[in-house]
Amino acid sequence: MSIQSRRERERAEREKLIVTAARELAEAEGWDAVTTRRLAEQVEYSQPVLYSHFAGKDAIMAAVAVEGFADLGEALAAARARVAAPEALAAVAETYTSFAERRPALYDAMFSQAVDLPFATADAPEPLHTAFNEIVEAVRPHAGAAHPALVTETFWAALHGLATLTRGRRLPRHAHDDRLALLLARFTRAPD
Amino acid sequence: MSIQSRRERERAEREKLIVTAARELAEAEGWDAVTTRRLAEQVEYSQPVLYSHFAGKDAIMAAVAVEGFADLGEALAAARARVAAPEALAAVAETYTSFAERRPALYDAMFSQAVDLPFATADAPEPLHTAFNEIVEAVRPHAGAAHPALVTETFWAALHGLATLTRGRRLPRHAHDDRLALLLARFTRAPD
DNA sequence: CAGCAGCCCTAGCGTTGCTAGGATCACAAG
DNA sequence: CTTGTGATCCTAGCAACGCTAGGGCTGCTG
Numbered sequence: 001m002s003i004q005s006r007r008e009r010e011r012a013e014r015e016k017l018i019v020t021a022a023r024e025l026a027e028a029e030g031w032d033a034v035t036t037r038r039l040a041e042q043v044e045y046s047q048p049v050l051y052s053h054f055a056g057k058d059a060i061m062a063a064v065a066v067e068g069f070a071d072l073g074e075a076l077a078a079a080r081a082r083v084a085a086p087e088a089l090a091a092v093a094e095t096y097t098s099f100a101e102r103r104p105a106l107y108d109a110m111f112s113q114a115v116d117l118p119f120a121t122a123d124a125p126e127p128l129h130t131a132f133n134e135i136v137e138a139v140r141p142h143a144g145a146a147h148p149a150l151v152t153e154t155f156w157a158a159l160h161g162l163a164t165l166t167r168g169r170r171l172p173r174h175a176h177d178d179r180l181a182l183l184l185a186r187f188t189r190a191p192d
Numbered sequence: 193m194s195i196q197s198r199r200e201r202e203r204a205e206r207e208k209l210i211v212t213a214a215r216e217l218a219e220a221e222g223w224d225a226v227t228t229r230r231l232a233e234q235v236e237y238s239q240p241v242l243y244s245h246f247a248g249k250d251a252i253m254a255a256v257a258v259e260g261f262a263d264l265g266e267a268l269a270a271a272r273a274r275v276a277a278p279e280a281l282a283a284v285a286e287t288y289t290s291f292a293e294r295r296p297a298l299y300d301a302m303f304s305q306a307v308d309l310p311f312a313t314a315d316a317p318e319p320l321h322t323a324f325n326e327i328v329e330a331v332r333p334h335a336g337a338a339h340p341a342l343v344t345e346t347f348w349a350a351l352h353g354l355a356t357l358t359r360g361r362r363l364p365r366h367a368h369d370d371r372l373a374l375l376l377a378r379f380t381r382a383p384d
Numbered sequence: 385c386a387g388c389a390g391c392c393c394t395a396g397c398g399t400t401g402c403t404a405g406g407a408t409c410a411c412a413a414g
Numbered sequence: 415c416t417t418g419t420g421a422t423c424c425t426a427g428c429a430a431c432g433c434t435a436g437g438g439c440t441g442c443t444g
Binding site for chain 2: 111112115119120146150151153154156157158159160161162164165168169170171172175178179182183186187
């Protein structure tokens with residue numbers, strides 16, 4: 001019993017080690033630099049060990065993505081706690097886009113790369129729900145007659161578009177603040 | 193002179209052939225299936241021929257992306273010609289998202305994959321400018337006091353977010369029309 | 385007809401994600 | 415303390431990837 005639990009604990013620790021190493025490597029040098037060989041070297045094990053924990057590289061990235069959603073959720077909660085109710089939307093929006101800007105590799109894992117995560121369903125990992133709910137609460141005062149969840153989805157999509165297009169140099173970076181302010185003007189207070 | 197021009201013509205034709213083959217293969221089986229070997233086999237040449245036309249696989253995808261922008265620009269122009277001025281924004285938005293939905297591989301090349309295309313600068317390929325200008329013209333009646341280009345960038349980013357998140361199953365597909373309608377309500381007629 | 389220049393293919397390099405198989409270690413039983 | 419057993423982890427290798435070097439063939443030129 002004791003031996004069994006120690007082994008399970010060690011396994012869990014090593015799994016955490018792998019995910020952390022993958023995250024750090026990706027944030028330092030981008031996901032292209034995260035090869036199974038380099039990752040194995042980083043955690044000081046051989047490659048096959050990775051596959052005894054995860055089905056493949058995608059699964060490792062998905063685990064990193066879940067950690068990213070937890071981080072994002074915390075940042076959004078902090079922003080919402082810092083700013084009073086109706087103006088919280090601006091703080092949340094600013095926090096969201098600056099998160100995407102400051103942690104590009106993490107944001108990529110969450111939204112561009114890992115495709116096999118369940119998302120808009122009930123069995124999505126819990127950090128995804130909490131992060132989404134943070135935006136819902138910030139949006140709620142501005143939803144008007146519309147369903148808050150629907151407004152949140154739309155507003156979130158707009159933030160995501162701004163973040164990704166700016167990051168990919170599709171949009172000039174210098175006008176980012178102006179675009180964000182414009183978006184907020186269109187989404188604060190319901191038209192009716 | 194005649195021989196020279198014939199060779200140049202043949203080169204141009206073959207280049208077009210490569211781009212078309214890459215596009216068709218990507219649209220049929222996704223970009224993962226577009227390997228240099230399969231592409232070479234498709235055009236009935238050996239691999240190195242690809243590299244005498246393009247610097248690498250990325251450059252081929254960039255060429256496909258430019259074709260995609262031309263297609264998108266045509267579709268948007270048609271939508272704007274079909275619908276009168278103020279309501280054209282809805283038609284443009286619907287055309288945009290359905291383009292992303294119907295041609296996912298093409299849309300990926302345009303916005304997710306090829307990073308080395310100049311975008312928001314003057315030396316961007318001409319189809320990019322015309323496509324963007326189509327949205328500008330649809331947005332203009334609703335810009336109010338704001339700069340139309342800035343509103344366009346923001347609105348376009350929102351459309352892009354809706355398209356990519358819906359496609360990646362981050363947003364439930366069934367509510368897409370509702371989200372699009374909500375976005376349009378927020379962007380038609382300026383608040384002041 | 386001889387020489388030359390350009391085109392294009394065969395072959396191969398280094399790297400990728402992933403896996404099979406055997407060696408090695410820690411534990412339990414006699 | 416020795417022996418058997420079971421899990422653990424590493425070495426080695428596979429197929430496929432993007433890309434490139436080098437030589438043979440074709441066809442134009444003088």
